[in-house]
Amino acid sequence: MSSISEVYDVLVAGGGNAGLCAAISAAENGAKVLLLEPAPKQMRGGNSRHTRDIRCMHNRPTSVLSGSYSKDEFFEDLLKVTEGTTDKELAEIVIERSSMIYEWMISHGVHLQLPYKSALSLGRTNIFFIGGGKALVNSYYKQAEKLGVDVLYNSRLVDMEISNTKFESAKIIRRGFPYQIKAKAIVLASGGFEANLEWLKKAWGPAGENFLIRGTPYNKGEVLKILMCKGAKITGDPTECHAVAIDARAPKYDGGIITRLDCVPFGIVVNRDAERFYDEGEDFWPKRYALWGRLIAAQPEQIAYSIIDSKSLELFMPSVFNPIRAATIDQLAEKIGVDGSKLNKTIASFNNAVEKDCSFDCNSLDNCKTKGISPPKTHWARRINTPPYFAYPLRPGITFTYLAAKINRKAQVIIKNGSPLQNVFAAGEIMAGNILGRGYLAGFGLTIGTVFGIIAGRYASKWKYDE
Numbered sequence: 127m128s129s130i131s132e133v134y135d136v137l138v139a140g141g142g143n144a145g146l147c148a149a150i151s152a153a154e155n156g157a158k159v160l161l162l163e164p165a166p167k168q169m170r171g172g173n174s175r176h177t178r179d180i181r182c183m184h185n186r187p188t189s190v191l192s193g194s195y196s197k198d199e200f201f202e203d204l205l206k207v208t209e210g211t212t213d214k215e216l217a218e219i220v221i222e223r224s225s226m227i228y229e230w231m232i233s234h235g236v237h238l239q240l241p242y243k244s245a246l247s248l249g250r251t252n253i254f255f256i257g258g259g260k261a262l263v264n265s266y267y268k269q270a271e272k273l274g275v276d277v278l279y280n281s282r283l284v285d286m287e288i289s290n291t292k293f294e295s296a297k298i299i300r301r302g303f304p305y306q307i308k309a310k311a312i313v314l315a316s317g318g319f320e321a322n323l324e325w326l327k328k329a330w331g332p333a334g335e336n337f338l339i340r341g342t343p344y345n346k347g348e349v350l351k352i353l354m355c356k357g358a359k360i361t362g363d364p365t366e367c368h369a370v371a372i373d374a375r376a377p378k379y380d381g382g383i384i385t386r387l388d389c390v391p392f393g394i395v396v397n398r399d400a401e402r403f404y405d406e407g408e409d410f411w412p413k414r415y416a417l418w419g420r421l422i423a424a425q426p427e428q429i430a431y432s433i434i435d436s437k438s439l440e441l442f443m444p445s446v447f448n449p450i451r452a453a454t455i456d457q458l459a460e461k462i463g464v465d466g467s468k469l470n471k472t473i474a475s476f477n478n479a480v481e482k483d484c485s486f487d488c489n490s491l492d493n494c495k496t497k498g499i500s501p502p503k504t505h506w507a508r509r510i511n512t513p514p515y516f517a518y519p520l521r522p523g524i525t526f527t528y529l530a531a532k533i534n535r536k537a538q539v540i541i542k543n544g545s546p547l548q549n550v551f552a553a554g555e556i557m558a559g560n561i562l563g564r565g566y567l568a569g570f571g572l573t574i575g576t577v578f579g580i581i582a583g584r585y586a587s588k589w590k591y592d593e
Contacts, residue, residue, distance in 0.1 A: 133308045134160045134276075136586045137296055139283040139349055140315035141165070142172030144554025144575030144582075146266035148313040150234065151583025153273035160307065161275055162298060164282040164316075164344045171263035172317055173341035173526060173555070173571075176382035178259060179241070179252040180231075180576065181569035182224040190238045191228075193250045197221055200251075203567055207413055211563025213361075219535055220561060223577045228253060230576070235265035248412055252569040258383075283316065283349055288356055291541065292548045311549035311589035313582045314539070315575070318527035318555045319347025320367065321379065326524070329364035336428035338372060340386075340523045343379040350531065350556055358547070359532035359540045362559035368566050369419025371395075372523030373445045374429060387518050388442040390418060391506050392488070393434030394476055395520070397425040400459070400468035402476070407505035410491070416566030419522040430520040431462050433473070435512040441488050449516040458515045475499060477509040526571065530559030537582035549589045551582035 136152040138145045141163030149161045163170050185194050200221045204212060231238065237256040241249045248254075255262050271277070278300060285297040295308045319325045321343045327334035354360060376385035391407050395418075404421050408414050422430045439449075452458035455473060459466035479499035486494050486508055494507045531539050531552045538546035554575035561574055 130305055130307045133310070134158050135310050135589070136160075136313060136583070137307055137309035137311070138162065138313045138315060138583075139296075140172065140317060140554065140556075141170050141277070142315065142317065142554060142575070143174035143177070143262065143266070143572055144579040145313065145315035146263065146270060147576050147579025148315055148551075148553050148583035148586070149270050149275045150266065150273060151580045152313070152587040153270065153275050155584055155587035157587035159270075159273075159275045160309070161270065161277045162281040162283060163277060163279050165279065165342065167279045169342070169344075170267070170279065171259065172345065174263050174575070175259045176341055177262065177572050178383060179248060179254045179569045180227060180572040181252050181567055182227045182573060183221055184225060184228065188228060190240055190253055191250065195251045200224075203413065204561075204570070207416070207565030207567055208563050209565065213560045215535060216533070217561045219581075220574055220577045223580075224573050227573065227576055230580070231255065234269045236262055248568055251412075283314075283352070286312070286352055286356065286550075288547065288550070291545060293550045311551065311586035313537075313586050314349050314353070314531070314550065314552045314556055315554040315579060315582075316349040316556055317342070317345035318367070318529065319350060320345055320524045320527045322346045325364075330423065333423055333428050336521060337369075337423070338374075338376050338381065338385075338521050338523045339379045340370070340372060340376075340381055340383075340525045345526070345555070347527070350529065353531050353539060357541045359542050359544075360529065361532045362529045362563060364527065364529045366528040366559070366564050367419075368416055368525035368528075368562070368571065369423065369522050370415050370525065371418035371422055371430070371432075371520040373447045374519035374521040375447045376521075376523065381523070384446040385523065386415075387432060387445050387520060388415070389432045389434055389438070389518055390415070392438035392441050393432055393510060394473070394503070395430050395432050396464065396469065396472055397430050398427055398464060400464045400472050402472060402501055403430075405501045405504050407495070407503045407507060409505075412568040415568070418520070419524065422520055423522040428522055431464065432518045432520060433458070433469075433510060434516050435510045436514055436516075437508060437512050439516060445518060447518075449518050451514050451516055453514055455515060458517055462517050462519065473510050476503070477511060480507045480509050526555040526558070528559035528562055528564070530557050533557045533560060533578075536585045537578050538585070549586065551586050553578040553582040
């Protein structure tokens, strides 16, 4: 095995948002940094390539954010979606420090913009960036290179030498060849295991075969397994993940955000048996869209269909795929392969349950609801009675998994006896499960990666002084 002769102050494994923030932070603190990106250059950036916005606390309006979003409201939103399954200390760190994200992004070359029309009503809570995730990633790579960060593409971490709770060296595979790298500290920002189908099926059973992977095919969970072997404390449930309803016609990997479907609140969702199975209007979509991947995963053959009529077609950002269209419900049922009589019965039952004299408002928790039907629809309930009719096929789209390495407030990885690995840090999806035990808030994964990337990079840089 060859050795890379230079000894780096900080080695960063993973070239997405969290890894880049860590590399930049460490370099700005004077460290000599090497970043490993398992993908080729044209696919660099991990899941961050598919992002478009980031959630942040702010006490006053900015050029791209309306109103205010307080720490208390942010924390309340998080507790609601996670049902309290969160490390409150780490969550508070992320929320409090998210207030600096606006200036951090601008100072590191990211160009911001007002939110898109129909972008999940996020203009008050989330910052959108021009060019989406690729532009974000490219800006950070440009900044990292200006700071002298070395980057190795097609390079993945496959083992670490750890002695007496201290990292000594890493084994990597680069373009098929093994190398040893010595560094004074390491930041692990290599994502979850969502692209490892065998691991998904081990957690989910046969249902995992039908999952679609929204992001990079390079997140195999290799580094998480290394940590497990080294005695790291692991937190979270392997079946918990950021799983959303995406168009069933999306590719197996790397379909990205354009395959997500935001039509669910404006119609009904039925399974293969033409039956509804959950409240489509429970709350605002940014707080509920990440439930729907898991809901669909529990349905027969992991397939469902969002049914809307022409009244609702312009209320949401469309998928990259056109909806399935028909003049009648029977024709629509035939096109999507469900029983026509059952679908007609389900829609008739729903229509009869919609309360009269409501005021439909897609921008508020309106009073349009059903009565006497299970499951109910709590908001935005309107009769499906205006042809043509439309359907979108839905499957679970996995963004990232929540099984995570346990860390402390310095982003140090914790081992099973409760002690930290002195110079091993983690940021991004590999540790996000500390804070996201279940559920999701739109843009929050990028928030976690940015805040703890900066923290990990700063603390890792201090190890260059420890000889």
